[in-house]
Amino acid sequence: MTQLPILSLLTFLPLVGAVFILTIRGDEAIVKRNARHVALWTSVINFALSMFIWVHFDTTTADFQFVESKPWMPAFNIGYKMGIDGISMLFVLLTTLLTPICILASWENINDRVKEYMISFLVLETFMIGMFCALDLVVFYIFFEAVLIPMFLIIGVWGGPRRVYASFKFFLYTLAGSVLMLLAIMAMYFDAGTTDIPGLMVHRFPPERQTWLWLAFFASFAVKIPMWPVHTWLPDAHVEAPTAGSVILAAVLLKFGGYGLLRFSLPMFPDASVMFTPLIYTLSIIAVIYTSLVALAQEDMKKLIAYSSVAHMGFVTIGAFTLTVQGIEGAIYQMLAHGVISAALFLIVGVVYDRIHSREIAAYGGLVHRMPGYSLIFMVFMLGSVGLPGTAGFVGEFLVLVGAFKANTWVAAFAATGLILGAAYMLYLYRRVIFGSLTKDSLAAIKDLSLREFAIFAPLLVLVIWMGIYPAPFLDIMHVSVANMITQIDSALNASTAISVAGQ
């Protein structure tokens, strides 16, 4: 529909910005200032560019759009191919929206190696967008893995006191899963003779091979999501990461796993997916209940929100594997909503961390007396996390649970306990931080949100309410792609049942 290579532009523009920052020379203060401004403007322009997709995206087709294809290693039938459909499109926008927010959130609290920090963030944005747009397995894998490097650096260089432990834990966990995925990618290539993702989606892998491929991909995605019991890297990574690092980690990186399940596991290995559905349900339900209870016992704000992320992502995996329209759309919506809400919650922790330098819940109390604006914004996102109807969090959870109830009432009932536990730990957190009398000396002079901080929250605030009250524009984008995916999976499943029946 257009000749403009918009996806490549979106992907590589931040890289251009990063190179530009590299060239900044001069006085230290000027370097810092320029690095910040270049990073901010690059990411803002990138966000503006991404609005082009929002406007021109065709919601009536399930085909990949804005497709670009260039031969890369023609001898091996591997190409550079980009494109998006209704499943990946909104994640691209989520990334382009959150990167400038993250840069703005790091404006004052990062003073050390500002240049390198901004470069890391822009490079990270390139890799993230590339990952969501890639339509070739090799390209996908490169972006998927490359993301680890800037993230590893952000945690390891600008993180808290235990940053080295956290960054290595993060790196090793995710790498361990990825190695298996690489093997699976090679196996797929040998089986199908191509690494083209749309091609692989219609390729039928034999069911017994699907099992192994599915497990290999799952190893990687389960760590990223993260699913219980491979979630323990997340609380450490979040606690040690700088605020913006936590934001991007929770909002975008965690979505890689869920996106991967929807892009690869379900459409390419449908038989294996059905076979492993009970496993997914079990792990997800454990995630929802177990991590919610753990969240209840936390004493560190960031850890609490990190655990709540695991619980919320449990809903995503349940929804995806219900193989119902509501379940899958709910899963995607839940990821987007979680992207907005968890980002905001980490920013909220960041605001007080910048002032008091403590994440201990016990260090706070009675903030409402000095910070009414902050309290209101915290309240809105707290309610979003709790899934109050009228916020983004509700729509996703609701649709997932509808799908789950259709598929299996036990799953729906167990997952729905998350509604109760989620309310308990979030309200308990809010009470301890915001309510009560303000008695601590350290808080006596604490200031409410600055204009810059308010500007960070404003777009997220609009989104969380908009997505809660009028979700149609977002759901419309998914409808056709999700419907098409379900049809494809059903026909593949029917075909393999037919084969097995015929074989008997």
Next chain:
Amino acid sequence: MELFAVFLPLFGALCAGFLVFVRAPETGTPNRIDTTAQWVTSSAMILAAVAAGAVFWDVVLGNNPHTVELFTWIDSGAMEVSWAIKLDTLSSVMLLMVTTVAAVIHVYSIGYMSHDHSIPRFMSYLSLFTFFMLMLVSADNLVQLFFGWEGVGLCSYLLIGFWYDRPAANAAAIKAFVVNRVGDFGFALGIFAIFVLFQTVDYDTIFAAVAGKATATMVVFGIEFHAITVCAVLLFIGAMGKSAQLGLHTWLPDAMEGPTPVSALIHAATMVTAGVFMVVRMSPLFEYSDTALTLVTVVGASTAIFAATVACVQNDIKRVIAYSTCSQLGYMFFAAGVSAYSAGVFHLVGHAFFKALLFLGAGSIIHAMSDEQDMRKMGGLWKLIPVTYALMLIGSLALAGIWPFAGYYSKDVILEAAYAANTLAGGYAFWMGIAAAFLTAFYSWRLLIMTFHGTSRASAKALAHVHESPKVMIVPLFVLAAGAMFMGYLGFESFVGHNAEQFWGQAILVLPSHPALEASHGVPLWVKYLPLAVGVAGIALAYVLYMGLPSLPGVLAGRMRWLYQFLLNKWYFDELYDLIFVRPAFYLGRGFWKAGDGALIDGVGPDGISAAVKHLAKRAGALQSGYLYHYAFAMLTGVVVLVTWYLFGHGS
């Protein structure tokens, strides 16, 4: 017009909410911004009430039920949900009742909260609450109902915890939200079940299809159940949470930590009746499940008697009224349970007036007594605050069901219908209802006597302060008192009498097999007079115990120590729940965290592996001893092993 009725409160809430942030904290009273907030929200509410009156005129009297669709909310596959305002008799009645009571309470709050430091915030929450309540009653589908349902829960949470410096208020607020969430858990599953059964969540489509699904079954938790029963029971669990029915009632008494106007509006007149409203709204569904109806009847009747027993021994004036609310909600439920839905709504509307009156009257007393709530420190107040006394008396007469006040008409119909239902559950409800009616009259007069009669037990300093409340607090009470006095008489024929069929139109469905309400007109005379008789008896007993022999209650409490403690501690529900839910949750959370994540997953996983690798590396390091003969020995061993393996492995 309906848009004004529903959205004016939201407008008021947003304006007042905005004013919270422009309010300069250190200026004298009356603060101009406070006054603006009060004016904007109160006038918006009064206008909304006028609009609701116009809607009632059009929809009920003009017989013009209709639905206004606003825009699409959630659309995913077959799940299509719109924002809409559905107007039929039921929602119009609720609309009018909610806006009227809310308007009264907004005006009252101007006086009651005049010394507070966050007036705009309070007014904003009140209006926001009203908006959610109106969204709840005017929904045309279950999901919008759920939106209003959780929204009022949120506002209830915010208002219970309004005085956020008080730890007890914060704890009560969280308790209210979380316990309601337990109910909502059932409610949500009910919505899912209905969606799976009917492929829709729209009322009209469900109601049209329900007869066709009368015998459908559904597999839930691996067991095959009657599908409609599953849906109805799950929905009812939600209703139990919101309407504080036995088992999920524990939050309501604690909710009295909020300011008194909140108790009147949310925890007496409107929000807590949402559960009853929902059961009535879903009457076409409940009608097809006798099991669900029986459950509703039994739970309602049990709550009625349980809460009444507890109310008899409480000393906090607001808690007495709170348990009374709980008990009266039980009446409404068992009315619905015996298919006398319209009688339930009749009681709901009357109750909204007289219970709000009692709460606001109690608020006036508390205001007069400089924030004292303990009735043991009151007494003899009637001469000092005669107007409040008269208003409280009217409220109590209505609550106790004395002719010709509102409660008389509705409670009688409910009890007669329970008797006429001629079922086991109906009989249980009837006798429990009679017993509760006796206790209701007793505790109401216990409250009146302890507060207003006898010699005062208050300190001289407190007594010197006692004064009648300002006009802005008294005049609104007259509106409620008028409702408490005349609502029963005026509404009787329309709600449950001869005009009922025409009045309700299509809003309520009662199957011919459930003729309790019809039959209630023909019950024996003793059934008709028994409620009034036990009411009078209850009042008489209260006079004997608290006026005639004021020492007797103490003696009785001492004699029946066990029973008294049991009632005083509210049947030990809180202690029980703390023991089986709250503590284990924290205990498990800590255990999963430290033992599960820490010791097990990390210990065996990443930390364990890294420790093992380190250990191995150390051992490997130790092997490199630097002595030649060590290396030679190792090499030799290797050669031997290789040769052996080669010989035996290949030889066989």
